Amino acid sequence: MIRVQQAPFDAGAEQRALLEGRSDIGAVVSFTGLVRDFNERPEVNALTLEHYPGMTEAALGEIVSEAEARWALQGISVIHRVGRLAPGDPIVLVVVASAHRREAFEACDFIMDYLKTRAPFWKKEHSASGDYWVAERESDQRDASRWET
Amino acid sequence: MTLTHLNQRGEANMVDVADKPESRREATASGYIAMQPETLALLAEGGLPKGDVLATARIAGIQAAKRTHELIPLCHALPLSKVSVDFHLDEESSRVEVSATCRLNGRTGVEMEALTAVSVACLTLYDMCKAVDKSMEIGAIHLDAKSGGRSGDYRREPEASVAPPEAPIVTGEGAAGEVSVGSRCDLSAHCVRVKCLAELRESLGVSELTVPLDDLPTADVGGLKAALIERDARFTRLSKRRVLCAVNQVMAVDATPITDDDEVAFFPPVTGG
Numbered sequence: 001m002i003r004v005q006q007a008p009f010d011a012g013a014e015q016r017a018l019l020e021g022r023s024d025i026g027a028v029v030s031f032t033g034l035v036r037d038f039n040e041r042p043e044v045n046a047l048t049l050e051h052y053p054g055m056t057e058a059a060l061g062e063i064v065s066e067a068e069a070r071w072a073l074q075g076i077s078v079i080h081r082v083g084r085l086a087p088g089d090p091i092v093l094v095v096v097a098s099a100h101r102r103e104a105f106e107a108c109d110f111i112m113d114y115l116k117t118r119a120p121f122w123k124k125e126h127s128a129s130g131d132y133w134v135a136e137r138e139s140d141q142r143d144a145s146r147w148e149t
Numbered sequence: 150m151t152l153t154h155l156n157q158r159g160e161a162n163m164v165d166v167a168d169k170p171e172s173r174r175e176a177t178a179s180g181y182i183a184m185q186p187e188t189l190a191l192l193a194e195g196g197l198p199k200g201d202v203l204a205t206a207r208i209a210g211i212q213a214a215k216r217t218h219e220l221i222p223l224c225h226a227l228p229l230s231k232v233s234v235d236f237h238l239d240e241e242s243s244r245v246e247v248s249a250t251c252r253l254n255g256r257t258g259v260e261m262e263a264l265t266a267v268s269v270a271c272l273t274l275y276d277m278c279k280a281v282d283k284s285m286e287i288g289a290i291h292l293d294a295k296s297g298g299r300s301g302d303y304r305r306e307p308e309a310s311v312a313p314p315e316a317p318i319v320t321g322e323g324a325a326g327e328v329s330v331g332s333r334c335d336l337s338a339h340c341v342r343v344k345c346l347a348e349l350r351e352s353l354g355v356s357e358l359t360v361p362l363d364d365l366p367t368a369d370v371g372g373l374k375a376a377l378i379e380r381d382a383r384f385t386r387l388s389k390r391r392v393l394c395a396v397n398q399v400m401a402v403d404a405t406p407i408t409d410d411d412e413v414a415f416f417p418p419v420t421g422g
Contacts, residue, residue, distance in 0.1 A: 033422055049421065050347050052414060055398035080421060092422050112422060120395075121421020122347035129306050133348035136391075136418035 001076070002060045004051060006083040008090060015095050018075045025074050027101040029108040031094045037087035040135065043128035049082045049091065052120035056080070063114040067096070070110070071103040078111065080121060110147050117144040154223045163223045169256040174297035178263035179248035180290030182271045186243045188282040193238055202277040203236050206247075210234035210270030214251050214262040224261050229253050232262070234270050247271055248293070260295045339363070339409040341373060346416035349392065353383055362409055370394055371403035373413060387415050 001018075003009075011032050019025055037044050064076050075097035085091060094111050098104040123134040154162060184192075192202050199205070211232045218226040231252040236245055249266035251259040271287045278285060296302045339362035345355050364379075365372035377384035386392065394401045395414045407413060 051421070052344075052346055052395070052398070052416065055395055055414070058398055116422035117419065119421050120346070120416060120419050122417065123420045124347075133351075133417070134420045136420055140422075 001078070002057060002064060003079045004053075004056050004060075004082060005079065006081065008081070009079045009093055011090065011093050011095075014077050014079065014093055018077050018095050018097055022074070022097070024099065025097045026099045027104040028075075028095065028097045029101070029104040030096075031092075031108050031112055032090050033092040033112075035085045035087050035089045035091055039125055040132065041125070041127040041129055044087060044125050045128065046084055046086050046126040047134075048084045048124045048126070049080075050122045050124065051080075051082050055120050059119045060115065063111055063118060066114070067107045067111050071098065071107045073098045073103060073107055076107070076111070078115070080115070080119070082121070113140070113144040113147060116140045161223060163225070164257075166225060166256040169299070171254055171256055172297045173252070173254050174257070174259050174295070175250065175252045176258060176260040176263040176295040177248060177250045177293045178260065178267045178291065179246065179293055180267045180271055180287065181239070181242075181244045181246045182274045182285055182287045183242065183244040184278060184285040185282050186240070188278055188285070189238060189240060189243050189245070191281060192245070192278060197278055198280050199277045202274060203245075205277055206236070206270045206273040207234045209273035210247070210249055210266040213269030214249065214266040217262045217265040220265060221261055225257050227253055227255060227257065227259065227262065229259065229262060232266060234266055236270075245274055247274070258295055258298050258300075260292050264290060264292060341365070341407055342410070342412045343373070343377070344412065344414040346414055348417045349386070349415055353386065362407070365407065368407050369403065370396065370401050370405045370407060370413065373407055374403070391418055392416070393418065 011030055015028060015030050019028060035044075035047055060078050060080070064078060067073065067076065073096060075095075077093065077095040079093040081089075081091050092112075092115065094108050094115070096104045096108040096111065098107070117140050125132060125134055154164065191197050195201060211234055213220075214232040215229060218224040229251055232249065234247065234249045236247055239246055247267050247270045249263045249270065251262040251266065253259055267290050268287075271290070275285050275287065292303070292305060294302070294304045340359045341362055343358050343360055345353050345357075350356050360373060360376055362368065364376040366375050374384065374387045377387060393416055394405075395416075396405050396407060397412055398414070401413075
């Protein structure tokens with residue numbers, strides 16, 4: 001399940017929904033990304049997430065398909081929010097279920113690394129000293145390249 | 150953003166700069182010391198018991214910049230090529246404004262040196278004047294600007310508390326500040342639909358436009374860029390290495406072919422998650 005939405009999400013409810021009626025799942029890993037009040041500049045008051053409707057969903061779909069091809073998984077939920085968010089707000093949720101823990105841990109890590117470098121989202125931060133578009137991070141590229149073989 | 154002075158266990162850690170390339174680094178910092186108007190007048194006249202206050206504070210600031218590594222635990226010792234400390238007597242606010250600039254060609258920034266110079270110059274001003282005024286107050290010590298190095302240039306923005314404009318969430322709608330570039334296509338003509346997203350949309354001032362397919366010297370992304378640059382020189386930005394492109398929402402390169410009614414989007418590297 002892939003969703004791009006403005007509304008907040010409840011990580012617990014999403015995880016329960018993924019596990020609903022399933023007794024074959026042995027492990028579930030959930031990652032939630034949050035808005036920090038300190039990034040490129042201190043005192044970040046808010047951020048606005050922009051995306052490219054259509055391509056976003058397609059890119060997330062491709063990332064999920066690739067995870068499913070690499071690991072034996074039993075369920076994946078990806079939710080990414082767009083719009084104006086405040087510090088502490090959840091931005092992104094990735095829930096991965098599998099029979100054994102290793103697959104779920106690795107696939108969740110993989111999905112986040114690819115999401116950060118391939119899905120068309122852009123963050124603009126609103127700080128006490130002005131607004132600016134967040135710059136890409138080399139470390140994100142490095143993290144994503146770990147999965148290339 | 151990570152704190153480079155902490156290692157992965159969160160312990161203090163001196164950053165190894167041996168492999169960083171050398172570049173010209175410069176930093177300017179400033180601050181002030183506020184005092185009684187009478188103290189400032191005495192300072193200006195040279196009537197304070199310890200003598201030439203500003204000359205002493207200037208030497209103190211320069212010396213401090215050179216010895217920053219002895220004061221700040223994880224700072225490197227730097228062969229500074231220039232340190233200047235300047236004072237401005239502001240009678241209206243009854244204070245001495247202090248600014249310092251440090252420069253070197255090296256592998257690490259000099260903002261700590263500039264900040265240290267300002268701090269110690271202010272402390273020396275206090276010491277030189279404290280016989281006549283104990284209520285002096287040091288304030289607003291901050292970095293004004295730095296240049297050089299991997300983290301790029303920084304310039305402190307003037308204090309302003311304007312509400313941030315509501316940025317559009319969904320691209321494709323006419324954004325504020327949008328300018329019309331060229332004419333729209335006739336319905337009968339073959340056209341390419343171009344979108345600029347995120348930072349690129351704001352810096353170019355263009356959200357969406359159409360380009361007749363006939364205007365493209367070659368029917369591919371490279372040809373489209375050439376046609377756009379022909380219309381407006383601002384579009385040379387599209388040829389920068391860090392600008393990405395998607396044709397019909399699939400990542401593309403300059404050689405990717407374009408046909409009638411294709412949607413071509415240009416955007417900066419992604420920063421979601």
